């Protein structure tokens with residue numbers, strides 16, 4: 200998958216985390232590559248190999264000045280594209296013209312900063328996600344760090360059956376709050392075993408959770424469709440979150456949420472703070488649990504050794520998990536099996552049909568790349584891929600909710 204990931208543009212940080220011109224360089228690790236991101240005097244963003252092309256000192260210590268970044272060890276200076284501008288400790292004036300530093304294509308679009316790790320000459324166009332088109336005030340991007348392999352966290356968002364169990368407290372709280380998210384997920388607390396179907400598409404797969412609701416006068420079927428877009432992106436059934444599970448390395452993942460809506464100003468107060476604190480993505484809760492850039496490596500934050508700071512007293516008083524929010528519940532269960540969990544012993548069931556489909560898509564990409572081909576969805580038009588939810592009319596099937604998705608073939612349909 201390391202090779203496969205080098206075919207895609209990957210979001211690695213928030214636009215708001217970008218340094219100002221000649222400001223402090225920013226460290227990025229993605230797929231195990233250590234990169235320094237900086238903005239030169241003209242405002243141009245650059246992404247270079249973190250370690251100096253001379254003898255490997257970190258450019259995070261560097262000086263960003265006069266249209267380049269200068270290593271403080273021997274003063275070699277690099278432009279945003281990797282051109283070597285100065286080598287003050289070398290007498291020969293043409294020495295620096297013979298080579299370059301490794302630079303990575305980088306773009307700031309949709310509130311996120313995207314990097315391409317592969318050969319720049321073969322970089323595809325940046326995907327045109329729907330959230331990129333709305334104004335900044337209608338978008339709420341946020342990052343969190345989780346100390347486990349990216350697949351472990353990603354499988355949680357294509358796992359509808361854990362929602363009404365792991366997140367039981369949060370779902371009950373949806374009774375009391377007036378957030379769109381709450382309204383659209385509230386009913387799930389009444390049905391822990393939805394009917395699930397998953398289907399391969401040209402971009403990865405989509406899957407549906409069908410819940411029959413006979414609490415009203417007319418029994419109805421509610422359908423919630425999520426889309427997985429290779430290699431690490433998911434669109435939620437409410438149609439208002441883009442998730443990315445960008446691998447930092449094999450044992451750490453950058454968990455990106457972008458809430459977005461054509462009308463609602465998710466990026467502005469009070470909606471912004473309400474939304475973040477409802478799911479546990481406010482900076483205070485993230486920092487306490489060890490999910491921010493500053494805290495994720497701190498030993499006193501949530502980890503296996505302290506049982507993820509689970510509050511057993513709260514559990515005795517009736518809280519189901521003893522964990523502070525949706526996101527911390529997901530993070531704790533994802534990390535608890537080990538940073539790279541042993542998958543040879545798992546017992547997949549009818550409830551895991553989307554997980555199986557996820558594994559197959561990842562394996563397909565890995566095999567394609569091993570055969571010298573392009574992995575899944577590198578050139579997909581992602582603009583019309585969507586999550587969706589709704590009440591199905593008697594003559595309607597759930598695929599009608601996502602008419603722009605193209606199934607590869609109908610299989611994996613698993614109806615109990």
Ligand code: FES
Nearest residue numbers: 251253254270273
């Ligand atoms: S190591 Fe950077 S200039 Fe020598």
Ligand SMILES: [Fe+2]
Nearest residue numbers: 355362366529
């Ligand atoms: Fe979850």
